[in-house]
Amino acid sequence: MTSIFSQIFTVIMMNIRSLPRRLWMSFAATLAISVVVAVLLSFLSMSNGFKKTLEGAGSDKTAIITRSGSKSELNSVLSKDVINIITTAPGIVKNADGNPIYSAELYVIVDGIKRTTNTKANLPLRGIAAVGIDLRSNFEIVEGRMFEPGRNEIIVGTAILREFSGFDLGTTVKFGKSEWTVVGIFSTGGSAFESELWADARTLQSQFRRGNSFQTIRVLLEEPGNIEGMLEAVKQDPRLILDVQTEIDYFKEQGEALSGMVNLGWILSIVMSLGALAGALNTMYTSVADREREIATLRAIGFSNISAFFGTLAESLILSLIGGVIGTLAAYIFMDGLTTSTLGGNFTQVAFSFHMSADLFKSGLILALAIGLIGGFFPALRAARLPVVLAFRGGA
Amino acid sequence: MTDKILYDLRGVSKEFVKGKEKITIFDNLNMSIKEGEFLAIMGPSGSGKTTLLNLLGGVDKPTSGEIWFNDSRVDNLSESQLAKWRAGNIGFIFQFYNLMPMLNAERNVELPLLLTNLSSKQRKQSVATAMELVGLSDRAKHMTSEMSGGQQQRVAIARAIVSDPKLILCDEPTGDLDRKTADEILSMLQLLNRDFGKTILMVTHDPSAATYAKRTLHLDKGEFVEKELTT
Ligand SMILES: Nc1ncnc2c1ncn2[C@@H]1O[C@H](COP(=O)(O)OP(=O)(O)O)[C@@H](O)[C@H]1O
Ligand SMILES: [Mg+2]
Numbered sequence: 001m002t003s004i005f006s007q008i009f010t011v012i013m014m015n016i017r018s019l020p021r022r023l024w025m026s027f028a029a030t031l032a033i034s035v036v037v038a039v040l041l042s043f044l045s046m047s048n049g050f051k052k053t054l055e056g057a058g059s060d061k062t063a064i065i066t067r068s069g070s071k072s073e074l075n076s077v078l079s080k081d082v083i084n085i086i087t088t089a090p091g092i093v094k095n096a097d098g099n100p101i102y103s104a105e106l107y108v109i110v111d112g113i114k115r116t117t118n119t120k121a122n123l124p125l126r127g128i129a130a131v132g133i134d135l136r137s138n139f140e141i142v143e144g145r146m147f148e149p150g151r152n153e154i155i156v157g158t159a160i161l162r163e164f165s166g167f168d169l170g171t172t173v174k175f176g177k178s179e180w181t182v183v184g185i186f187s188t189g190g191s192a193f194e195s196e197l198w199a200d201a202r203t204l205q206s207q208f209r210r211g212n213s214f215q216t217i218r219v220l221l222e223e224p225g226n227i228e229g230m231l232e233a234v235k236q237d238p239r240l241i242l243d244v245q246t247e248i249d250y251f252k253e254q255g256e257a258l259s260g261m262v263n264l265g266w267i268l269s270i271v272m273s274l275g276a277l278a279g280a281l282n283t284m285y286t287s288v289a290d291r292e293r294e295i296a297t298l299r300a301i302g303f304s305n306i307s308a309f310f311g312t313l314a315e316s317l318i319l320s321l322i323g324g325v326i327g328t329l330a331a332y333i334f335m336d337g338l339t340t341s342t343l344g345g346n347f348t349q350v351a352f353s354f355h356m357s358a359d360l361f362k363s364g365l366i367l368a369l370a371i372g373l374i375g376g377f378f379p380a381l382r383a384a385r386l387p388v389v390l391a392f393r394g395g396a
Numbered sequence: 397m398t399d400k401i402l403y404d405l406r407g408v409s410k411e412f413v414k415g416k417e418k419i420t421i422f423d424n425l426n427m428s429i430k431e432g433e434f435l436a437i438m439g440p441s442g443s444g445k446t447t448l449l450n451l452l453g454g455v456d457k458p459t460s461g462e463i464w465f466n467d468s469r470v471d472n473l474s475e476s477q478l479a480k481w482r483a484g485n486i487g488f489i490f491q492f493y494n495l496m497p498m499l500n501a502e503r504n505v506e507l508p509l510l511l512t513n514l515s516s517k518q519r520k521q522s523v524a525t526a527m528e529l530v531g532l533s534d535r536a537k538h539m540t541s542e543m544s545g546g547q548q549q550r551v552a553i554a555r556a557i558v559s560d561p562k563l564i565l566c567d568e569p570t571g572d573l574d575r576k577t578a579d580e581i582l583s584m585l586q587l588l589n590r591d592f593g594k595t596i597l598m599v600t601h602d603p604s605a606a607t608y609a610k611r612t613l614h615l616d617k618g619e620f621v622e623k624e625l626t627t
Pocket of ligand 1 (some may be wrong): 413414419421441
């Protein structure tokens with residue numbers, strides 16, 4: 001029994017050392033696997049980055065209230081009356097004067113020019129008040145200054161500045177009939193808010209003829225995650241046709257928008273895997289044929305067919321593991337941190353970075369090893385079943 | 397040579413099926429081989445010499461009949477039992493040496509010892525002894541692919557004897573060598589038989605190779621024609 005491991009080990013080492021004889025073929029099979037893994041990981045890291053960006057925007061200390069069924073801030077409308085009622089519900093932090101702390105916000109769509117494609121894309125312009133800014137964590141003016149209430153001034157998120165042209169500090173931009181001056185650049189620590197333009201809510205109301213209505217309100221919660229009081233109020237009062245969600249849950253839902261990408265990524269890479277698998281099978285059958293006499297000779301000497309099986313399987317797994325590592329490294333080098341923007345849940349552009357994670361690496365390596373396992377299994381069976389008499393066949 | 401019977405073939409038949417054709421190589425073959433023999437099996441190409449060696453070596457099975465080795469039956473053993481039996485009792489020498497090109501000489505020689513429980517120190521010792529016996533101590537670390545045919549066959553002999561088996565089976569061991577080198581190899585086999593008591597079965601179609609053996613059997617159309625040779 002002790003010898004079976006030394007047999008297997010010896011055969012594995014011999015197979016590895018015989019690899020140079022099949023260098024190009026083995027290399028091609030390895031490369032095919034690395035391409036499959038790289039493709040999978042690009043899709044997964046894209047979706048991963050998108051989720052991370054959106055989820056990073058949410059806080060469980062904040063609840064977001066929208067009109068029931070609106071799904072996103074864009075489709076929501078809230079009248080001043082409704083806002084006045086819901087903000088008296090229990091669970092909302094009050095200021096020194098005893099008034100609830102909430103930010104009533106507008107959310108309109110304006111045009112921007114995407115740098116990469118030079119095409120028009122939808123950008124969100126958020127009307128916000130000072131209290132709303134306090135509700136965003138990590139908010140920081142990185143250049144210029146804050147907008148002043150009552151003036152046509154906007155501040156621009158860093159992701160907007162990066163991905164879209166025409167929003168440099170000091171420029172004047174035209175949205176519909178109104179003109180706005182960029183007075184500041186802000187960041188929110190990489191979250192989705194950086195893909196927005198912000199202006200004073202009251203000014204926006206008048207410029208976009210929104211009367212006294214808003215689209216959403218955000219409230220500061222007394223107890224993180226606890227929105228029971230407001231949910232109860234909505235249930236009791238028929239005038240309140242509202243959805244109440246913590247901001248975290250809201251963004252989580254929006255982050256699912258790219259989950260289709262994950263599925264597409266898996267489907268594409270599994271289809272490609274079939275090609276890589278064919279390559280692996282071919283390579284390993286060739287390897288068995290190439291080592292036929294050596295395998296049979298070892299068997300004649302008394303080595304078990306188990307060692308022939310595992311020797312072949314190990315060779316396949318090693319090749320696929322190398323392919324998997326090359327694929328993940330390629331994905332990491334070329335994809336991680338790569339920034340792009342796409343249509344988010346509000347039909348506006350959300351800028352985000354591809355994001356690799358340990359879990360994604362694991363997925364890539366598992367896919368590679370699966371190809372290696374199947375691609376090595378059948379050739380390994382053939383190796384184990386090779387007739388020993390082959391050792392005596394002619395031809396050097 | 398003792399009188400103890402090492403091998404006993406009882407009514408052994410061997411058929412191959414090639415497509416729809418059935419080729420009978422042996423039909424009801426009986427023979428016995430005594431311990432300590434140096435037996436040459438001769439015959440024209442295609443007469444079944446290699447097939448016989450495969451049956452004796454337990455790498456192929458008879459279609460019918462029984463093969464007894466040391467008073468126990470071996471033709472009905474399982475694949476893995478046969479592998480163990482081969483490892484414990486037989487050293488093989490092949491026409492084309494069958495060395496592992498990715499291993500150096502001593503690693504090749506060590507292979508059969510990996511099937512034993514010997515420590516690596518004990519293995520080194522046995523390998524060194526075998527290498528010395530075949531006169532290749534100074535080539536232990538050489539790659540076999542860089543060696544001459546004669547040297548490769550000596551490495552193969554060292555590999556065949558390193559685990560000290562009773563029996564050495566050789567299939568045309570000099571078939572790929574020139575006369576002078578062949579004589580060296582054959583002398584070495586003779587020495588192993590005479591001084592180390594190894595039983596040697598050698599398949600060859602070379603009459604002068606057969607002169608090194610104590611006994612020669614001529615195989616023709618599946619039958620033996622025996623000729624005793626004096627040594
Ligand atoms: N596995 C096999 N399948 C079919 N025919 C075989 C097989 N092995 C050997 N033979 C046939 O058996 C005959 C004897 O072969 P072999 O024992 O190799 O002869 P020799 O070694 O004396 O030249 C040949 O005709 C050969 O073609
Ligand atoms: Mg032959």
